[in-house]
Amino acid sequence: MDYILNIQRGIPGKDQDTKIQKYVVPHDKYQNVLEVLIHIYENEDSTLAFRMGCRYKTCGLCAMDINGTARMACLTKLSNDMTVKPLRNLPVIRDLVIDRRPFFLKLREYRIFIPHRDIRGLEQLRIPEDYRQLAKCRECLCCVSNNDVYEYDKSDFESPYIFVKIAQAHYDPRNLINRKEQAKKLGVERYRQSAKIHCPFGVPIFETAIAPFLGM
Amino acid sequence: MALKERTHEQLVYDVVCVGAGGAGVTVAVWASNSGLSTALLSKEPAGYGNTRMSGGSIVFPGISEGDGENTFYHDLMKGGEYINQEELVRIMASHGAEGILILEEFGHAFFRDDKGMITSDLLTKWGGHSCARTISSPGKMGSLIGQVLRGALARSEVDLFEDTVACRLLVKDNRIEGVVCLDLVSGKVFPIYAKAVILATGGLGWMYYPRTSNFRTVCGDGFALAFDAGCEMIDMEMVQFLPFSFTHPSFIQGIGVGDPMAAGPYGRLINKDGEVVLEKMNVLTRAQVAKVIALEIAKGKGTEHGGLILDLRGNLGKEDGMKAREPWVSMGLFDPVMEVHGIEAFRWEKPWDVAPTAHFMMGGVRVDGQGRSSVDGLFAVGEIRGGLHGANRLGSVALAEIFISGKSTADTLESYCKKCKLPEPEEDTFKKERDKVLSLFCRKGRIRPILLKKDIHNLMWETIGPVRDKMKMEAGLARVDKIESMLNDLSISPYKEYNLEVLDAIEAEFMVKTARLIITSAMIRKESRGAHTRLDFPDRDDQNWLGNIILKRDGSQINWHFLQKRN
Numbered sequence: 001m002d003y004i005l006n007i008q009r010g011i012p013g014k015d016q017d018t019k020i021q022k023y024v025v026p027h028d029k030y031q032n033v034l035e036v037l038i039h040i041y042e043n044e045d046s047t048l049a050f051r052m053g054c055r056y057k058t059c060g061l062c063a064m065d066i067n068g069t070a071r072m073a074c075l076t077k078l079s080n081d082m083t084v085k086p087l088r089n090l091p092v093i094r095d096l097v098i099d100r101r102p103f104f105l106k107l108r109e110y111r112i113f114i115p116h117r118d119i120r121g122l123e124q125l126r127i128p129e130d131y132r133q134l135a136k137c138r139e140c141l142c143c144v145s146n147n148d149v150y151e152y153d154k155s156d157f158e159s160p161y162i163f164v165k166i167a168q169a170h171y172d173p174r175n176l177i178n179r180k181e182q183a184k185k186l187g188v189e190r191y192r193q194s195a196k197i198h199c200p201f202g203v204p205i206f207e208t209a210i211a212p213f214l215g216m
Numbered sequence: 217m218a219l220k221e222r223t224h225e226q227l228v229y230d231v232v233c234v235g236a237g238g239a240g241v242t243v244a245v246w247a248s249n250s251g252l253s254t255a256l257l258s259k260e261p262a263g264y265g266n267t268r269m270s271g272g273s274i275v276f277p278g279i280s281e282g283d284g285e286n287t288f289y290h291d292l293m294k295g296g297e298y299i300n301q302e303e304l305v306r307i308m309a310s311h312g313a314e315g316i317l318i319l320e321e322f323g324h325a326f327f328r329d330d331k332g333m334i335t336s337d338l339l340t341k342w343g344g345h346s347c348a349r350t351i352s353s354p355g356k357m358g359s360l361i362g363q364v365l366r367g368a369l370a371r372s373e374v375d376l377f378e379d380t381v382a383c384r385l386l387v388k389d390n391r392i393e394g395v396v397c398l399d400l401v402s403g404k405v406f407p408i409y410a411k412a413v414i415l416a417t418g419g420l421g422w423m424y425y426p427r428t429s430n431f432r433t434v435c436g437d438g439f440a441l442a443f444d445a446g447c448e449m450i451d452m453e454m455v456q457f458l459p460f461s462f463t464h465p466s467f468i469q470g471i472g473v474g475d476p477m478a479a480g481p482y483g484r485l486i487n488k489d490g491e492v493v494l495e496k497m498n499v500l501t502r503a504q505v506a507k508v509i510a511l512e513i514a515k516g517k518g519t520e521h522g523g524l525i526l527d528l529r530g531n532l533g534k535e536d537g538m539k540a541r542e543p544w545v546s547m548g549l550f551d552p553v554m555e556v557h558g559i560e561a562f563r564w565e566k567p568w569d570v571a572p573t574a575h576f577m578m579g580g581v582r583v584d585g586q587g588r589s590s591v592d593g594l595f596a597v598g599e600i601r602g603g604l605h606g607a608n609r610l611g612s613v614a615l616a617e618i619f620i621s622g623k624s625t626a627d628t629l630e631s632y633c634k635k636c637k638l639p640e641p642e643e644d645t646f647k648k649e650r651d652k653v654l655s656l657f658c659r660k661g662r663i664r665p666i667l668l669k670k671d672i673h674n675l676m677w678e679t680i681g682p683v684r685d686k687m688k689m690e691a692g693l694a695r696v697d698k699i700e701s702m703l704n705d706l707s708i709s710p711y712k713e714y715n716l717e718v719l720d721a722i723e724a725e726f727m728v729k730t731a732r733l734i735i736t737s738a739m740i741r742k743e744s745r746g747a748h749t750r751l752d753f754p755d756r757d758d759q760n761w762l763g764n765i766i767l768k769r770d771g772s773q774i775n776w777h778f779l780q781k782r783n
Contacts, residue, residue: 011713035467041716046666049714053260053431054269056468056552058357061264074467093401094713100261101378101401107370114323114367116249122317124332125325127354135355139363168363172323201356 003027003078005036007048008085011094020083033084034062034073037096049095060138063087063145063200064096070145072200087145089152103141103161110182112165114174123174130208131171136201137164143205146198149190157187160197160205167209183213192216229253229375230633232395232410234382234438237265238615239598240416241365242318242622243629245372247414250630255375255408257382257397259433259719262369266418266431266599267618268362271474271547272353273342274319274326274615277312280336280347285309287346292613295344295501296578296606297746297756299451299764299781303585304604307624308617315616316351318623322368324361326351340543342611343476344501350612356548361615377408379714382437383722384649385413385445385594386641392445392593393639396649400719403657403712405650409641411633412593414625415442415581416618419599420455420734423727424574424681425673429458429472435723436730438600442581443733447589449767450602453738454578456609456747457682459497459505461573463521468556470573474549475611476505480540482530485509486567487517493524498540503608503746506572510682510749513571523571528564572682576614578605578747579737582766587625590768593636595629597621603764607746656718658710663702665720671699672727680735685751689739693732700728736774737765 002024010018023044025036034052041048053059055074062073065085073084086092091099107113117123143160144150150159163183170179191197192214197205210216229252233244236258244256256262277288289309293300316326316334329335339348353360369376379400386393386407394409417438421430428434443449460473476497485494485508494508509524519525531537541564544550554562561568580602587595598618605613679692703725708717743757744750763780 030467031465032467042666042670046664046717046720047709047711049711049716051260053264053433055426055432056471058269058359059264059362059431060359061260094711097714099401104262104366104370104376104378107366111370112367113371116371117321119317119321122334123320125320125328126332127325127328131325132354135353135360135363137363138359139366165363172325174323 001027003080005040006081006083007096009048009095012092027078027080030078032074033066033076033078033082036078037073049093049097051097058138060140063140063142065145069198070142072140072142075200087141089145089150090141091152098141100141103139106162107165110162110166110186111177112162112169114169114172115176117174125173128171131168133204133208134164134168134171136203137168138201140200142200143197147191147194149194157190160191160209162186163188163191163209163213164203164205167212170212180213188213227255227406227408228638229255229408229410231255231412231414231629232257232408233414233416234395234441235265235416235418236262236365236376237416237418237598238267238361238365238618239622240414241369242619243414243416243597243626244374245322245368246623246626247629248372248374250626252629252633255377255410256369257377257380257395259379259381261378262376263362263365264431266421266434267365267615268358269431270358270361270615271549272355272358272361273350273547273612274315275312275349275612276316276334276339276351277309277349279334280339280349283347283349288312288349291344291346291610293606295608295610297608298606298762299745300606301450301603307585308604308613308620311620312616314623315619318619319361319364322364324364325354327354341477343498344610352543352547381719381722382441383653385441386645386649387445387591388639388642390446390591391639392591393641396646396653398653398718398722400714403715405653407641407646409639411636411638412595412629414587415594415596415600416598416622417441417600419577420730421574421576423672423731424676425470426466427461427470427571427677428574429461429470430574435727437723437726438596439580439733440726440729442589442594442596442600443729443767443769445594446591446769447594448582449580449733450582450764451579451607451737452602452733452767453741453748453765454607454746455574455734456502456576456578457506457510457572458575459502459509459572460526460570462552462556463519463523463569463571465556468552471552472573472575473553473570474544476500476502477540477611478544478549479526480528480531480537482534482537483526483528484530486525486527487512488519489517501608501610506682506747507749509570510572514683514751519569521569523569525567526570527567529567531564576609578602578607578609585624586628587621588628595625597625607748653722656706656708656721657712657715659706659708661705661707663705664707665717665724668699668702668724669720669727671695672724672731675699676731680731680738683749683751684738686739689735692735696728696731696735703728733767733774736776737767740765740776
């Protein structure tokens with residue numbers, strides 16, 4: 001028996017807007033959703049637009065909405081009649097491709113980086129455990145989608161991704177900016193009730209990037 | 217400074233860098249730090265590519281007892297089987313530790329001891345290195361490095377062009393003038409003019425897909441761009457195959473499972489008949505181990521999955537055996553083993569299949585120590601430059617190379633850009649190239665570009681993989697010609713926004729050109745050395761081939777000459 005995979009096609013707000021297109025795929029040959037997208041692209045329909053990079057678990061680029069949840073296509077087991085859409089809550093370029101460029105601009109805007117130093121030799125650095133936890137972030141942006149609070153282009157506060165990045169800086173001994181204050185200004189308070197912001201890579205987002213800024 | 221709006225009016229910079237992995241970000245950030253106006257192009261979001269998917273391990277030489285400049289120099293030369301470019305090796309041997317410093321200045325932090333320092337206890341010894349010299353990133357693989365690169369870019373004043381493809385270099389009278397770019401998001405084609413163009417496009421592993429550990433975008437673009445621009449290319453036959461990668465299931469085929477050192481002192485390779493093919497791999501180079509596996513498979517002794525069995529059980533219960541396992545586990549490199557072959561395999565209690573996979577390009581653009589190519593104003597940094605590694609690269613040197621070469625080229629750019637004037641480009645040249653790219657949108661031929669790419673993947677593995685011979689390579693060249701002619705018969709949809717068929721068509725053309733360079737160079741080198749294994753010339757031949765093969769374009773022909781080294 002073959003499987004059906006439903007894929008959202010098109011550009012929201014343009015032309016006739018988006019539609020769901022059905023594809024029939026062999027179910028026994030493949031294990032995960034990314035493989036099937038590659039199969040469709042190679043064998044059937046290369047007008048389909050989607051992002052991928054490393055093929056398995058490292059880069060974070062094949063994040064998409066699968067059956068209503070933001071997931072990595074490479075880590076999602078295939079089953080029959082799944083529906084795949086671009087990550088909810090993010091600007092869509094076409095089909096499954098979201099625009100990631102605004103997120104770089106935010107790093108610049110909020111100065112989420114370590115200040116320039118004139119380094120002559122190795123610096124003495126004590127790395128807290130939370131920093132290691134946060135280092136696992138792949139910037140897949142699933143957390144922007146996987147919460148009930150934030151709405152892209154509507155919210156006057158920031159997405160969980162930004163708080164993860166701010167927390168990384170916060171735990172870095174070389175950071176010079178008051179990140180706690182910054183997180184407050186950018187609305188970390190709004191996530192007080194969001195104890196479960198799912199990360200496909202296991203970053204404990206609430207525990208490491210929300211709660212510490214709320215004094216929890 | 218905010219990003220410039222993409223109005224596609226004339227964009228003019230001191231420096232434009234193509235590729236935004238570790239090497240590209242380093243050169244762009246440091247050029248910008250020194251006051252040069254700098255643009256950075258990236259096919260993907262910046263900070264992705266092979267740097268992000270690397271193991272996150274980098275050399276920190278000079279810390280372990282007995283390590284020093286000379287030791288490192290000799291390891292690199294021996295590993296590269298003595299055809300490395302000595303100037304590049306000397307720079308790596310004397311400045312190798314600076315790779316870490318450059319990356320930590322960007323905001324990365326490598327593992328530290330209780331006192332907050334990196335000591336020799338934290339280092340591991342990798343295949344071909346004569347002492348412990350490698351430190352790992354605390355992220356999973358290179359994930360933290362990728363994030364840090366984006367942070368460093370955000371800190372800088374570099375103008376970033378993400379989702380942008382460099383389609384062609386503009387060159388006049390052997391002087392660089394700029395880059396023809398395609399914005400994948402809008403489908404617009406525009407030029408960026410500059411005093412200096414830096415190629416930081418990485419290697420070419422994806423040409424061997426799915427038998428590669430590399431990132432999707434790594435299609436060999438830069439080699440084709442450089443060669444067309446008139447650069448000399450060095451040792452293009454030297455493609456590194458990592459000995460251990462998954463053979464199955466299909467979604468993970470080709471993904472790497474480590475350096476020879478990951479086999480520990482008691483690991484063994486076994487063929488389908490149960491015969492032990494290789495032991496004590498942990499002290500061998502990648503080239504040596506990959507060669508043995510590839511030859512055994514070529515003899516028909518491979519498993520049903522097309523590999524050999526990697527049996528690591530001998531390490532269990534032995535102190536040095538288990539110690540060898542630790543760094544790979546903490547890097548996360550064995551996580552996929554658990555997911556694919558189960559917990560017993562992860563614990564080394566159950567053997568699994570491995571096969572070689574295309575991993576790294578030792579050959580590339582011929583440069584001097586500052587990254588200058590033979591075209592005025594055109595530089596190369598990171599993996600796309602050839603010559604540091606000779607015939608084989610040692611593990612964890614590549615990450616150091618990208619940062620060190622990036623920084624040293626950036627230092628050169630400051631004085632270079634002060635001395636030279638902006639080019640006075642001819643609009644007509646750009647328009648001709650622009651129309652060529654625009655004509656890709658909506659083609660009514662018969663072949664979808666992805667099918668040509670798949671043809672190239674297969675021909676690469678079958679004719680110019682880890683074992684080579686004259687007949688196969690001749691057949692390979694004929695297939696390359698045929699695929700090139702099929703590029704005139706493409707079927708492509710008219711979508712302007714993120715049209716992957718257009719990207720495929722551009723990449724397929726790069727791949728065809730780069731494939732021809734690799735095969736041509738491999739046919740010239742009539743010996744086996746390092747990563748280059750020929751069934752018809754199985755031995756190393758220092759009498760005739762201790763040296764480098766240089767390719768250069770002459771019209772539509774490939775000219776070559778040999779640079780003999782003194783023995």
